[in-house]
Amino acid sequence: MALQDNIVQIVSHPQLSPKQKSNNLALEAENSLPYVAVSEQVNNAMTDGIICDMFEGHAPFKPRYVLPDYAKYLQQGSEYLELAPAEDFDDALNALTILYHHVPSVTNIPVYLGQLDGLLMPFTLGLDNDAIYRKLKRFWILLDRTLPDAFMHVNIGPTDNIICRTILRIDAELQQIAPNLTFMYDPAVTPDDLLLLATTNICQCSKPHIANYPLHAETFDERGFGIVSCYNALPLAGGANTLVRLNLKQVAIKATSIADFFEQTLTHYCQLTYELIEARSAFLHQQSHFFDSFLVKEQLIDESRFAPMFGIYGMAEAVNILQALPTRGLADVGSTNSVNQSGNGYGHELEANELGLRISAALDKIVKSTPVTYGYKGRALLHSQSGISLDKGVTPGVRIPYGTEPDPISHIQALAKHHQYYTAGISDILTIDETVKSNPQAMFQLCKGALSSGFREFTANVANNDLVRVTGYMVKRSDIETFKQCGSRTNTTGLAAEAATNTGILQRQARVIAHEQSPLVYE
């Protein structure tokens, strides 16, 4: 009667809102079904923590991330929603608000709200700056209060326009956790003073996240792309059908030598990852009937633009374990922390960094050459994954382990070459000393330097801001403190509170918490 016990626990929970209870009940119901059919080998790899399905559910009936073509929607209206094309600014905001409630994702609410400046600029005719400011400010508050989830993500830039500037102004004023915000930077298009405005915001509230526009644009096609949820870059009018991730630390533990890692274990576990990807996406595309929805019929999304994300994490541990193999053998495998504490190993030594890069290149080769049934141009997209709260002793993505990060410039230089490979997003969060607050020009220059050295995304937390980034979404430290007593109207605060308890990471200045999606938020 475990199922009924869980259900009782959810329905009688003192702090969850009715809506949060409904979501948790749905997840329980889905997970009472048998898991999509996979081989015993895949099953074992999942049980052993080598491959992980991110707790998306046993029978996926909605894609992980959906990026509707909102521009097309505003232009054509919607037959299904009985809406005429938008004619003015208020029409556009109203129509977007309506559609947001029909865009599913792994969190049940949208993770992508569109390239808002591009979407709204055509409707600004006749409005003065103050009117735009007032309307957008109300909209910003509405988003935070009705779609309470910091995975929800807005894009702006790279062009300089009044919507972009107004959103930056409002975002710094309100300092809300939602929506998450990405500013696209293109050195050929974006003026320096606009980037400076964005980096000044980072100093105040750790938002926005800056994306290297030209680098992303050349990865995708003319129809475009969006940055969604945390750091996921995906095709516009498409999305991610699933995200399966591979624990490189565990793969390294299985290897007997560096050669064995590249020739045997990595290839083997990549194959198993692909088997799970195929099984999960087959259910979604063939059995769930998701792709019969009005989003497809009205061409706001296109089934062929959905790709599985091939996620990896634990690069730092994998490198340190592999480097210890030839000289010290397997016995020392567990003690990689001491290697990092002294500032050696991954992130610090040239040889370690080069081995890491070799692993990324090998993964890139595998992902680019392995066909999938449901993929973008027939392929999955490689993703440096940020981790979840259950990850103990393993570092998100290709990041340098917590607390051992070198100075920001050495940090960037140690990781920059990885960014070329992780087309579906990579999250390296730099923690910058509080002194930067009075010197946003320094943040500006650091950001420019990072992007020009190949960073796909630039993300910085400023030490001791209340608004901090946990993985890729935002939380308020003050909210986490009250969550235990009162619960939260915001879904992600619970995840962050859980992660904070498990990792104790908020006590440190370098705040990088690994937690994207919790399997059980009511514990």
Place this chain on the structure above:
Amino acid sequence: MSKHAIVSQILPFSCVDGPGSRLVIFLQGCNYQCKNCHNPHTISLCDACGDCVEHCPEQALTLMASQDALSYDIALQGAVVKEKSHIVWNSSLCSQCDTCLAVCPKKSTPKTSNYTIEQMLEVISSQRHFIDGITVSGGEASLQLPFVIELFKAIKSSEHLSHLNCMIDTNGSLPPTGWHKLLPFLDGAMVDLKAWQQDTHHYITGRDNHPVFKSIELLAQHHKLYEVRLLHIPGITDYDVEINALATYLQQLPSDTRVKLNAFHHHGVGQVASTWPQCTQADIEALASQLTQRGVSNIALPALYI
């Protein structure tokens, strides 16, 4: 042989040593003996007595005779130095426990490195996309003036480095002849005015403050005075009792000169200074408001209080 500098530390990214993002080169050695020095081990130069070597738990220190030193340094592509012997510090073995600082009879540090102009340019070049400029600091950077002049000159004449601005963080003790040699290659200076009265300045630093006023005025005249810094130690410095004279003086400086207020704290200071009161945010704000009331503008407050 190229000029070389004795460097105590290079900070690749700093937000508090001038405008924008900066690479800061801390040069070893200072001519002041400030009671409140936060980095007292940067004052004296190591005389290679070797006392620290046996105390190093990581065996990161070695006493080298000149011939050994020469070949060792060439192997590391490091600096070639002329001393008869010197301490070689292996930074990759060092755990930064600072035992060597504690046992040093001169209160110096063996953890310095020698850099030639070429080596320093290489370091700067590898960071050039991330920084707005470089700042030489210390210790007292002007004590190694020939190196600083040579370095700034090389940056200004380099095709891919000339966009970097070159600043110096100084106690202001350099005589005018020295400043005139540096001025053609200098973008700005940050000068500490450690006290208003001669006696107070002498008590804190062991030196007179006439040269400091002279330096401030000379730099202002040549539009090279970026910032005047006041380190406020409540009850010790005399900024509050001399507020009228101080404000009048600061007011006649160029309007684009920043007046940076710094808050004294105990981190790293010696015995006498550790009994002095630490400066709170309220102390700094009171000083700022007194200066503002008397017409001083462009006041910058600390980014954080320790």
